[in-house]
Amino acid sequence: MTTDLLAFLPGLLTAIGGLVIMILGAFRAKKQVVVPSTLLFLLGAFGVAIWQASMPTSVAFSDMVRSGSFASFLIAIIVFAGIVTTLVNQEVMQGRRAHSPEVYAMILFAITGMITFVSSNHLLLLFVGLETMSIALYVLAGLYKNERHGVEAGLKYFILGAFASGFLLYGMSFVYGATGSLHFQALALASPEVTQTLFFRAGIGLMLVGFFFKVSAVPFHMWTPDVYQGSPTAISGFMSTASKVAAFGAFWVLLTPISFSVDASTQAGSGSMAISALYWISILSMVVGNLTSIAQQDLKRILGFSSIGHAGYLLMGFVVATPQAFTAMLFYLVAYTLMNLGAFAMIAHFERTFGWTDASMDQLKGVGRIAPRRVALLSLFMLSLAGFPPLAGFFGKYLVFSAAIEAGFVTLTVVAILSAIVGAFVYLRVIGQAYFEQGESAESQSVDPQKGMGWGMVIAASLLAAGTIHFGIDALMPWPSLLDWVNGFM
Amino acid sequence: MLETYLPVVLLAAISLTIALIFMTLSRVMGPYRPNKVKLTPYESGMDPIGEAKERYSISYYLVAMEFIVFDLEVMFLYPWVVRYLDLGFATFAAVIVFITVLFLGLLYTLKKGTLDFGSQTKVKPLWD
Numbered sequence: 001m002t003t004d005l006l007a008f009l010p011g012l013l014t015a016i017g018g019l020v021i022m023i024l025g026a027f028r029a030k031k032q033v034v035v036p037s038t039l040l041f042l043l044g045a046f047g048v049a050i051w052q053a054s055m056p057t058s059v060a061f062s063d064m065v066r067s068g069s070f071a072s073f074l075i076a077i078i079v080f081a082g083i084v085t086t087l088v089n090q091e092v093m094q095g096r097r098a099h100s101p102e103v104y105a106m107i108l109f110a111i112t113g114m115i116t117f118v119s120s121n122h123l124l125l126l127f128v129g130l131e132t133m134s135i136a137l138y139v140l141a142g143l144y145k146n147e148r149h150g151v152e153a154g155l156k157y158f159i160l161g162a163f164a165s166g167f168l169l170y171g172m173s174f175v176y177g178a179t180g181s182l183h184f185q186a187l188a189l190a191s192p193e194v195t196q197t198l199f200f201r202a203g204i205g206l207m208l209v210g211f212f213f214k215v216s217a218v219p220f221h222m223w224t225p226d227v228y229q230g231s232p233t234a235i236s237g238f239m240s241t242a243s244k245v246a247a248f249g250a251f252w253v254l255l256t257p258i259s260f261s262v263d264a265s266t267q268a269g270s271g272s273m274a275i276s277a278l279y280w281i282s283i284l285s286m287v288v289g290n291l292t293s294i295a296q297q298d299l300k301r302i303l304g305f306s307s308i309g310h311a312g313y314l315l316m317g318f319v320v321a322t323p324q325a326f327t328a329m330l331f332y333l334v335a336y337t338l339m340n341l342g343a344f345a346m347i348a349h350f351e352r353t354f355g356w357t358d359a360s361m362d363q364l365k366g367v368g369r370i371a372p373r374r375v376a377l378l379s380l381f382m383l384s385l386a387g388f389p390p391l392a393g394f395f396g397k398y399l400v401f402s403a404a405i406e407a408g409f410v411t412l413t414v415v416a417i418l419s420a421i422v423g424a425f426v427y428l429r430v431i432g433q434a435y436f437e438q439g440e441s442a443e444s445q446s447v448d449p450q451k452g453m454g455w456g457m458v459i460a461a462s463l464l465a466a467g468t469i470h471f472g473i474d475a476l477m478p479w480p481s482l483l484d485w486v487n488g489f490m
Numbered sequence: 491m492l493e494t495y496l497p498v499v500l501l502a503a504i505s506l507t508i509a510l511i512f513m514t515l516s517r518v519m520g521p522y523r524p525n526k527v528k529l530t531p532y533e534s535g536m537d538p539i540g541e542a543k544e545r546y547s548i549s550y551y552l553v554a555m556e557f558i559v560f561d562l563e564v565m566f567l568y569p570w571v572v573r574y575l576d577l578g579f580a581t582f583a584a585v586i587v588f589i590t591v592l593f594l595g596l597l598y599t600l601k602k603g604t605l606d607f608g609s610q611t612k613v614k615p616l617w618d
Contacts, residue, residue, distance in 0.1 A: 001580055019591065019594050022594065022598055023594055023597065023598060025598075026597065026598045026601035026602055027601060030617075031617050094617075099617050100617065
């Protein structure tokens, strides 16, 4: 019992934290109480996750929960994203009617769901985690309920998300019908006679639909830009990073053994079918995500499409499915979390400081003149997203692409590099807009532009910027790097 | 095989007879003054005939939601209560955690005033 609880300690901490914040909110606690307590619970969960990451993988709760190195690593990224989101959100959401203790309770509940999601070793628990995460995120997406885009975001995310969950659940029922078990190990060990049945393949296919929706891969990406645009900006950053880390981590554990086992025995199994589906969806996501972002005029929509493109790069890890690809995908998840959170945080900060009504590109005109250092921070994250050395985004892309080439996926890599170049144009255009365009809107603002970043924003931005720079050169340094750590999971 | 169902048939027959007896008795012996409202099938106080797109109070749903939560609580608690002594302390602790979470939910809804009907005060923003 105690070992079981210890194995799930990060999730317990965030769940208790969520309940405490909720009750604090009901008793009208001040912001000065709620935000620090949220951070306290999250820091506790982060510490426990780091501590557990050095332990070997083990199972708890009668094989339902997996804990140890890999799960704890993902939990650490997710909780880190939560900490940064809390720090940014408490500052940029000030003065909004939607700013209430419940926002922080919902962030904690969403993190609880994500932790359950990545720790699950059983399809039912996977679904419970996914739903806990999603329901909290539906609420967060619709926070601005008096604004047109806010309502659109909340409703769209809810209805499409519920639909995708239905697909996932239906797929699970098929897989259960074919194999008679919901445990991941039992699915991985299923015999080729079972895995080649149409029943099993249909189940895996339907589950993949649910997964593709969560990571917003083309053609299940339609909701992404609309939801990111309508949600509070800090929350958009949270949704685009933490929930994707959770989905990629959980589905890696679930799907890779299946594709490995089938590929080893025969060339034509459900595994190779899933791989070819992943192959095309990876290509589509990269191309559509990066090409469509050229036409966007809203910064949050640009980042929405960019996250679709990044989902494509991350899916390459699933297609290649070698140990190098696994390491590369995990590294890329860390890099993506840092730079994407950073980009959203800076946009959220500008929105608040300059009183933007929307996050359109025109608003950014001339901001580089008024706030050069803060735009430099935004540029750092944008350059990392574009994949410029020596930043984390570059090294992540390098790892993913080289793993793909080593495994012989040359066409895939060429498509990925071409779409990365298209993506780079979009990110550079944002920087150019801020620095080189004449701004009439920003300079005529009545808001005092000298109003800098508050303590939360300073901590969050410096953590993210330091991480983005550090993980770009980390592997070249003499000390043990993230890559060595990640390599230990295999 | 089929004779094992005899008690069920007997029970059905007895309950039907008793129901018929009481309905007849109340009709014969009691006063009978029907009107429209009295003849309406019970439908949670709403007119069952008419437009489906009607507005009704949000409180109706809040009560319904609270009801479902505590209805389900009872559903989980009964099987536990039946085997209470055999299940040991771990299960007891699990049930206590379950009830605590539910209680916190109830406390939250009460403090937020979701069950205060009739008061029209607008909820003021909490912060800033």
